[in-house]
Amino acid sequence: MKNDESIQSAVEQLSRPEVHLRVTLASSPEAALVICSRLPGVKQLVEAGSEAANTALQLLQTDDESMKSDSLSTIGLYLLHHINTPETKRVLAEAVVNDRFHGLNRDLAASAFLQSTGDEPHGLDDDEGKLVTRAKQRAFKTLGQDKDQI
DSSP: HHHHHHHHHHHHHHHHHHHHHHHHHSHHHHHHHHHHHTTTTTHHHHHHHGGGGGHHHHOOOOOOOOOOHHHHHHHHHHHTTTTTOOOHHHHHHHHTTTTOTTTTTHHHHHHHHHHTTTTTOOOOOTTTTTTHHHHHHHHHHHHOOOOGGG
8 A cells, every 4th residue: 555655646746747847858868767767756666666567557658749748658668667567568569569659769668678678778879770670679579470460
């Protein structure tokens, strides 16, 4: 029960407008990770570990294209760099294969997925898209799909 209350409190802190503003200031995926690591509530969610996995996934499940939605996805992807379950790995694999994210969140999703498989991402600033390509190849294998089926 205490962890549920801690998780709920953390989510409430992440819902504040000033939090979203801070996340939108990220100029690169690496900067986004640093900013997210310093947000109120993030430490509690990381410490909650797998108990916060559903919360992290819910942050990714917004369908609108607003700045708030993008910043929530960024925060969720940061959390998934630290929370790894079979479900989070599957969701990240599907997101990578289906190009669910754009901009820096695309790189964050790729690196979070690779990290969930035990493959070190080797840096996020990759202008040639090698990180995303490698993540897609691994995601297809993880999902047991031929890339031509998608």
